[in-house]
Amino acid sequence: MKTLLDLITIEMKAAFRAAGYGEELAKVTLSNRPDLCEYQCNGAMAGAKAYRKAPFMIAEDVVSHLADSGCFESAEAVKPGFINLKLSPAYAAEYLNEMAADSKMGVEAEREPRTIMIDYGGPNVAKPLHVGHLRSAIIGESVKRIARFKGNKVIGDIHLGDWGYQMGLIITELRKRKPELPYFDEQFDGEYPEEAPFTIGELEEIYPTASAYAKEHEDYREEALHATYLLQNGHRGYRAVWNHIMNVSVTDLKKNYEKLNVEFDLWKGEADAQKYIPDMVQRLKEEGYAHYDNGALVVDVQEESDNKEVPPCMILKSDGAALYDTTDLATLVQREQDYHPDEVIYVVDKRQELHFIQVFRCAKKTGIVGEDTKLTFLGFGTMNGKDGKPFKTREGGVMRLENLIREIDEEMYKKIMDNRTVEEAEAKRTAEIVGLAAIKYGDLSNQASKDYIFDVDRFTSFEGNTGPYILYTIVRIKSILNKYQENGGSLEGLKILPAESVYEKALMLQVLKFNDVIDTVYEETAPHKICAYIYELANEFNKFYHETKILSEEDEKKKSGYIALLSLAKRVLETCIDLLGFEAPERM
């Protein structure tokens, strides 16, 4: 289905053409003067110079050539040259009914669906998730859902940090604590135990202990580095320990991401990319892309248009070890081979931008990906506390994600128990649903690239531009629809009727925007615009609700028209929050 803006623009194009002007002037936008009109076209002013005519005259001319298509209730030329448009209520109702009949409510799938990989999450195994991982997960999940809703083949890859020094540290610490384990017996050639020699709780304690100890003790540090080296070169026992670490950690991660309503299609990690490194490095050398600089193997990625120095992409350290440029490139090799994506989107901290510029340039220059493969860096800003500084616990440490979630859930639970008399178990479940919405909406309602202030009190509030307010509105609509059905009404086959009140029309106009909004959000990768949209939609519903008797409306036809409109509004709202990555409870 074409978006309403497209339809109106088509009407205007015809009018511009009929009046003898170029149709490129006919772009229609939403009005920014809702008191005057609903849609506007500014083309007459833009064309004034080319046609050497007063903008107002052009506007009048165009308006007089507007075909009587039934689309507009009114169209008028206004000084200095605006064309102000109001949609016909009947036309709007018809459009809404078409929307309601469509499974995607008017959103068109991409004509040529693309394969898009989204690299997000990026947790390190054996380390607990902390608030730093929250944004990547939330934003990436939403971007994934949006791209998928538009009909693309979208693959979410968690890209685990599962390789390197941290693993050596854990192995070393484990060896120190339990030297009797078979993994450390060089003579052992039997089957290693299936059960891991540690729990997730122990694992999460081992890493920070080892890390701190290594900073103080040089020999321990070297042992860990050596263990890392042995692991990476196929040491059988260490590899078995690594597998245990992976299993225990991934199981735990899955549990945590599930709680966040975040789901990855791939659980690949840095380790998976390692086997692509040797061939890749060799090719880069043979084909002359890489050269040695101060002992390190690098690929130059400086471009003439740069107004600053862009350091080369480093492939191998002077000691021959790979590093993160290498791993990210090898991961692209793997992705290209397995999925041949049209686009790869990296949802990572914006501070890593330079690194990704280097990797992207290197990948293109060396043919790791094709010229037309789009590599997108979607950098997000820092989550700050109320003081404007990076979010910390009261003690000043790093806040664990599960603690943050628990804190929010408890806050929600209190509010729900205060306001309603619901069973404790239900209140708890509801608190989790609403709490997640509070966190995600609080994050996603900000532009991803900006730093933002994580304010628990504000995000968990039921008033204002918050997740709970959106959910409240949805629950309210659900409640009305349920009551309508309890009284014998059916939601099937209802038709939305032309609006009679300004509130009804305003609500309709807001619902109408859905596919336009989704297209914009998709093109700009801007989930925050969904938030802005549903917030306004919720407001329009609440105003309409306040001014209109719905269930007590005596005219049955009118009442069913209202119900049809509310059903559609509910579907739009629910679809939008699903794209944001959360859901609404039945009651709250």
Next chain:
RNA sequence: GCGUCUGUAGCUCAGUGGAUAGAGCGAUGCCCUCCGGAGGCAUGUGCGGCGGUUCGACUCCGCUCAGACGCUCCA
């Protein structure tokens, strides 16, 4: 030092080159208290600064001030 990003109301944030720059929170006053009051209406303050491009600039460009961040062998 070089570079990138950010600067909008007391606070937190929106804002597509177009008309009178918007919300929420906070403050004040009101409405309804009926389908869920976790509502609705109203009142006040603002685009860091200086130039430029344009018929028109919060939006584009330059300079400047302030803050955050990043600048080959950690990720």
